[in-house]
Amino acid sequence: MPKAGDLVASLGTTHRSYRRRLRSRIVLSFVLLGFGLTVLFAFATVWASKYIENQLVDDVMTRNIDVYMRSHQENPDAKPTLAVEQMYGRVVNPNDPAAMARLAVDYPEWVRMPEGIASYNGTDENNKPLSYKVAVRKTPDAWYFLAYDTLRAKTAQERLVRWLVFAVALFVGLSLVLGWWSASKVMRPVSDLARLLRAYRGTSNPKPLAPNFPDDEVGQLAEALDDYSARLTEVVQRDREFNADVSHELRTPLAVIRGATELLLARPALDEKVMQRLLRIQRAEQQCTDLIGSLLLLSRNERGQGNTLVARVAEQLLDVHRAQLGSKPLTLRMEGESGLTVDAPESAVSVALGNLVGNAVKYTLTGEVVVRLLADSVEVIDSGPGLSPEDAARLFERGYRGTHAGHSQGGGIGLSIVSRLCELYGWQVGVRPGEKHGVIATLKFTAD
Template sequence: MQSRRKLRFRLLISFALFGFGLSALFAAASLYVRAKVENQLVNASLQSDVDQAVENAHSNPGQPVGSRLIDAWMWSDRTIYKAPLGWQNLATGVYDMHDVDKDGHPRHYKLAVARKYGLIGFISYDISREDLGKRQLITSLIASVILFSLLSLAIGMWLSRKVLKPVTELAHRLRDFRKAGRAELLAPHFADDEVGELAQALDEYSTRLTAMVERDREFNSDVSHELRTPLAVISSTTELLQGSPDLTDKLRERLKRIERASRQATELIEALLLLSRAERRGPTRGEITDIAKVATDVIDSQRPQIRDKPIEVELLQNDSVTVNAPASVLSVALTNLIGNAIKYTLEGRVTVEVGKGRIDIIDTGPGIKPEDAERLFQRGVRGEGAGGSGAGLGLAIVRRLCELYGWDVSMKPRTDANGAIASIVFER
């Protein structure tokens, strides 16, 4: 999973880590160079001094032993026993020695030893001060690392605020446009740099998107007008024809079918327009849609499909359920679900049950596989087990309408018998 930290935070962390790493590297290099140079200089000085003392003692035996550094001793092989016990067996070289002084304080010194011409010379060099200086240097370097890290953090905060100020302003303007529901040009408010190029690209994208939405709105309006006009003519004509006294029962039934088909087409157009605009529209003021009434109308409109089938369709109303939505939207959803149940049920019963904030359509058809239940709501997917034509868009439209109004639609196989159960839950 990719990190979702803000760009400013990442920039700030980068500056802080860079400052800390550079300071720590400088401190480590300083300690290493100091220790190496100091050790080389001290060792070289001590060895040179003790060699010089031995040469002087060999050349001038009567003169007292002298040293350019303090604390020098000279013994021979016969008098070496006078030297401290820890020194007596040391070979030529320089050693780090630790002991305590006469006051009992720990002491750290370097001891240079030279064995030559039967003489054994010792020179000690107290480096306690160097140890103190080293500790002070380490403390200073640690303080410097902390100081430079804080300084890098402060610089990073200042730079990140300065560098990201145009980006933040661009985001604020976009957010204000979204709240206001209108869009203005962004590019004039920014300099001709990378952020300005981004603002220009957003302006171009917004212009194209606005033009596309406007064309879609005009197309929907034109389609709505062109389709509703002939449907209104059909509806008014059938209504006039039904008032004729010389109509036979057979013709009157056919006119009713035409009227129902016209009404269903009008409702479907309205529902599709709502989906294309992705907007919810409630019923007119004071009007609440009764689910049982809409279900009754849908069942009546589906009666012609069951004339040639041994099927019974019944409506069970266990509770009074109403929704704040257009009747046309609910009618489209129930027409698809009830129509599918009748279509795929070759014989038996289709029960439409209303109650407890939901409606269930239960059939005795071939049923569905549990793994196919969710897939049936996808575009282009048709159920198996019945013939007939169709593009597999009905249940996809139902799902989109239910999502638009916050309803839950589902389908599952029956567990007590063959068949399927389609449900719409209006109250979550």
């Protein structure tokens, strides 16, 4: 069961890992919003400028071409005056071949223009850019052309686009600064909450968080964390009290059983069957004591100290199972190095190794079970029915019983206890199929 302080610290660590990402999202949102709005505004400005300018130019040219045409018709010999400086007018007699030839030389594109207003973009004889609009009116006796130079307007339009690009870049920069400032303001309460959470690391009675924050979303989060922390602290406290009570209440009757067994074994001339039963009771009492000690260490999540000789523990376990074999045709033996010692209580080593040996003995109907001692590990090798891939993947899950369990007794928690002990002490446990048949379970007392 984790401590409340550990949970609070883990929440702080989780928030710290996401803080920068959330701040970046806020800043990015501001930047994208600023960029999108300014680009939209710039696009609308350019489009509106072009549209309004085209409408105004077309309207001016339509009115002026009409005035130009009436002025010429009233007095063909007089040169009509134009009110707009950038405009240039020309009248051509379509029935005069010489006039049409000069028009084709001077303005070849005008010859093919229909009535109305047309745009032209190109270059002159000096390769300078040309940009103008031409209003055309055609009668049987005269063609009227009115040209308006739009080069200045085009240059002004390009200058406007450049300024708008600069404005977009400026507003994106301002959005970045504003987003960074806003993100800092928004994230400051969350950062303060994470700082307080990290300060609770290692404590089992954290102080309330809600009084440090206003009644807003962060304050509500702090209240929820306070409530969760209080409930978790209560659960941890009940768990500690339960473990202490169970340990005390179970150790007392076990101590009575041990004392009574020792007194009975001290009597002379005991019957052999009675002697065997008393020894079995004594071994069962020792197993219960070891199991209670190991479970208590697991519940407290603390390592016990010791200097355990693994060979002695293995021999004791094999003796216990030999006494329980009865007529089962099974050989139990130990081989390998005998000097392996582990920095852990004998009870923890006994429970971890005892579950592996017990499983091997339980599921091996005939043949042998070998406990092989290596330099830093122990292998339990049996000649049983083997191991399926599903069993190999889930054998150490709590409550899982292998495919060969059948109607055998057991709740499937023995190997899960082994796995938890390995996590506590930094050991490693695993199973693999044997070379020909059976299973090889390995308990390694060093971490990779």
